[in-house]
Amino acid sequence: MDSRILADLLDRNDDHVAALPPGSFDRHRDDQRPGVVSVCCSDSRVSQEGMFAVDEPGYLFTSGAIGNSVSAVVDGERVLDGSVAYPLGHTHTEVLAVVGHTGCGAVDAALTAARTGEFPSEPGVRADVEALLPIVEDGLSDPRVGGGAADGKGGDAAGENRGDGAGPSLRDRLVEHNVHEQVAFARGREEAADATVYGFVYDLHGAYGDRDGAVYLVNADGERDPAALRDLVGEERADHVGTLLGR
Template identity: 85%
Template sequence: MHRGILVDLLDRNDDHVAALPSGSFDRQRDGQRPGVVSVCCSDSRVSQEGMFAVEEPGFLFTSGAIGNSVSALVDGERVLDGSVAYPLGHTHTEVLAVVGHTGCGAVDAALTAARTGEFPAEPGVRADVEALLPIVEAGLTDPAVVGEGGDVAGDRAGDENADNDADTSVRDRLVEYNVHEQVAFARESEEAADATVYGFVYDLHGVYGDRDGAVYLVNADGERDPATLCDLVGEAHADHVATLLER
């Protein structure tokens, strides 16, 4: 038994309890009305509450999914995942934030599957990667992701370090591409028809800028033009707008 981890969890909860101001749940005990539902990749390095400095209960409804997927397969049909549909339909939440992250292992696994046909062995993980596969395959035909020459990283022989760098670059562009596709799927769903949907990428590799932990807005209700997004966020937050997919 991992007693050390258990004790650490309880110590951390004690810290959490001590940090909560008195009456923190007074307005939340009988219900919730979060301002935003966030869908982020299930990755220990990417804290949804942490990236938005959420310390108070009731602001952020969180959903974690491999590859920050907003969909679920129900009776053979792709539908908006319940963890997203529920707050939009039942807690008066009107904003959905889809958050990918650099170095995403799920996107990397789907990229490997697209190139080699190899999938993770675990059935549940395989199913999640299979759901991402059509998005990655479509991305690998998009010049904004792979350049005019196609999937160069997958086809090119040569210097190993150069190939690895190219693989990393393609993967991170696919991360952003996947965010756009998840935003599009959500916006096409009946449950999110009246919601505002934002797409972000959380950067922990210095890909978009030089600030570890910064989120970069790449999509707002389907709008992807950086200049338009900069106008939306204002001058003070223009450094939170970036893209790897400029055409």
């Protein structure tokens, strides 16, 4: 038993309590109406509240999932995950933000599976990677993503972890492709019919720009064209629009 970690957690909670302004929960004790539900990859480097500077309760409904997946399998059918469907249906939430991140280990595992047939040994992790596999395989066959490497062995296969400035890595192009696919899946579900769905990539590898921790808008309700997205966000925020995929 690691009591040092326990002590650290409790001390951090004391800091959290001390930082909360008086009355922070007054409007939310018995109800919540978050404006946004965010689905981000399960990763210690990617803080959902942190990336959007959320320091007050009630603004962001958060869901973490391997590969920032918005779906779950129920009775053999792939459906919108409950942690997404719930706020859209029950807390008056109108915006869904799907957030991938550069250097995603889940996408990397699915890429390995596409190439070698090898999956992680843990059943739960394997199931999540298996769900990503068709998306990665589709990306590998897309010239904009994998350069037509349908078997996962061509294209930029040597550069999935590249950080040498020679261009975006295959892994990070697949990350963006996965965000597009997750957005498309959500938009196709009845529970999200009235929601606005945005797709972002959180950059911690300098793939989209030179600001660690910046989020880049890559999709807005299915719109992927960077010029259209820059028009949407306006000139002041145009540096938050990007893509690694050719058009």
